[in-house]
Amino acid sequence: GAVVSQHPSWVICKSGTSVKIECRSLDFQATTMFWYRQFPKQSLMLMATSNEGSKATYEQGVEKDKFLINHASLTLSTLTVTSAHPEDSSFYICSARDRGRQMNTEAFFGQGTRLTVV
Amino acid sequence: DAKTTQPNSMESNEEEPVHLPCNHSTISGTDYIHWYRQLPSQGPEYVIHGLTSNVNNRMASLAIAEDRKSSTLILHRATLRDAAVYYCVGGGGTSYGKLTFGQGTILTVHP
Numbered sequence: 001g002a003v004v005s006q007h008p009s010w011v012i013c014k015s016g017t018s019v020k021i022e023c024r025s026l027d028f029q030a031t032t033m034f035w036y037r038q039f040p041k042q043s044l045m046l047m048a049t050s051n052e053g054s055k056a057t058y059e060q061g062v063e064k065d066k067f068l069i070n071h072a073s074l075t076l077s078t079l080t081v082t083s084a085h086p087e088d089s090s091f092y093i094c095s096a097r098d099r100g101r102q103m104n105t106e107a108f109f110g111q112g113t114r115l116t117v118v
Numbered sequence: 119d120a121k122t123t124q125p126n127s128m129e130s131n132e133e134e135p136v137h138l139p140c141n142h143s144t145i146s147g148t149d150y151i152h153w154y155r156q157l158p159s160q161g162p163e164y165v166i167h168g169l170t171s172n173v174n175n176r177m178a179s180l181a182i183a184e185d186r187k188s189s190t191l192i193l194h195r196a197t198l199r200d201a202a203v204y205y206c207v208g209g210g211g212t213s214y215g216k217l218t219f220g221q222g223t224i225l226t227v228h229p
Contacts, residue, residue, distance in 0.1 A: 004161075006161075034216065034217070036219075043205070043219045043220060043221050043222055044162070044205075044219040045219075046216070046217075046218060046219075049216060091159070093161045093162070095161075095162075095217070106152065106164040106167055107152070107154075107164065107217055108164065109154075109161035109162045109163070109164075110161050111160055111161050112159065112160060112161045114159065
């Protein structure tokens, strides 16, 4: 099946610094990718929709200036957590669908990135 | 986006069938019903999806009610590796790829 790869798998950073997370579709092209955040023992919360070549669409309550999303190519989207604080510590997950297939196909998820801000 | 309701947890014994229910009474006519499962500290894994007809694949079966307000994921013979959080998700029909997750069902499989 299709593979979505996230990097890094985990990261620890100091409060006030920025962290970049990469999401790559390895064997398909994705016009649209999605970023989720998941706190312990909770479900996935959609943060934003990343669109190749255009601005990301953020869900209500998600600060676009804090969570910068760039989708520069059909296989890469990045999420940058700027000026990270301990409350940003979470599990970040991306997903993508194959643009070459029908709209009703399954989504493929990355393995997630565990961010810890100290 | 379709709101889904699932039991918080379910238990099963190994080798027995498991029926995981999901209510999605507000689902739109074009939204598919997706099921994903997630192991701790991993991204979700696709299980199955469908629109109106029942669906089968190597992992599971999906039984969709005629009125589409509910569905049931069927694992025919549970194994210990099937222990996970199972999410029933509505979406993707009109909003390309956008899936909104509910709380999911924690499935415990006993040896």
